Amino acid sequence: MPRFFVDTPLAATDGDIALPSGAARHVQVLRLQPGDALTLFDGSGPEWQAEVTAMGRSEVRVRLLTAEQPQRELLRAVTLAVVMPANDRMDFLVEKATELGAAAIQPLMSERSVLRLNGERADKKRAHWQGVAVASAEQCGRTVPTRIEPVQTLAAWLATLAPAADEWRGLLSPRAAVALAPFPQQRALFLSGPE
Structure with a gap:
């Protein structure tokens, strides 16, 4: 499943966001369509399973589904x-x-x-x-x-x-x-x- 970094705190959103231009362009290049799944993370620790809801010429909108807290960082x-x-x-x-x-x-x-x-x-x-x-x-x-x-x-x-x-x-x-x-x-x- 494709993973994308989003430099906006995802926990503070209402669950429906527009991807930043770089991530949106990458989604378009991958030819993802509404309904396709992807993973987002913002650097704070958790990652979110998300779904593409709309594709435009310059905007891609996604809906956050579930947050997970995987332990992938070093203990120190x-x-x-x-x-x-x-x-x-x-x-x-x-x-x-x-x-x-x-x-x-x-x-x-x-x-x-x-x-x-x-x-x-x-x-x-x-x-x-x-x-x-x-x-x-x-x-x-x-x-x-x-x-x-x-x-x-x-x-x-x-x-x-x-x-x-x-x-x-x-x-x-x-x-x-x-x-x-x-x-x-x-x-x-x-x-x-x-x-």
Whole structure:
């Protein structure tokens, strides 16, 4: 059954909604018709079984039928802080991290980073990566897409990183002596990059 992310809180609707333009276009491309079933999620946790009620040239209306609360998220919130790789490798990283269940990705720039982003260009890339995370969540069945944090320098990010007793922190290294064993904390933060 096709799944679509809707950036409107579905629990607050009256049960009959118009899909956003991107999802509506996707429904049209799939040639769904009134009466066809689909699944919607808004990133808050639940997903809704829905039915197409009307197809227009630019609008698709659906009726929400039932809400379900599937447990597809990791029990602990995992954040991946990563020095951004060059070219389209960051897209691949976002896609796979979303599929693996990462709650958030913190894109970083370091002294040796090839990819340098700031200002409007950084905002556009972040929006693009958030779209990649949403598309990946639609594909893999997650109900909460990975959140992409604003791009920062490694030094600035480390300066703002406060101690957290409920967070396990690890630096990913090929020469690590300690295995990733079960940890008691509710959150985990991993740092990876060329430095």
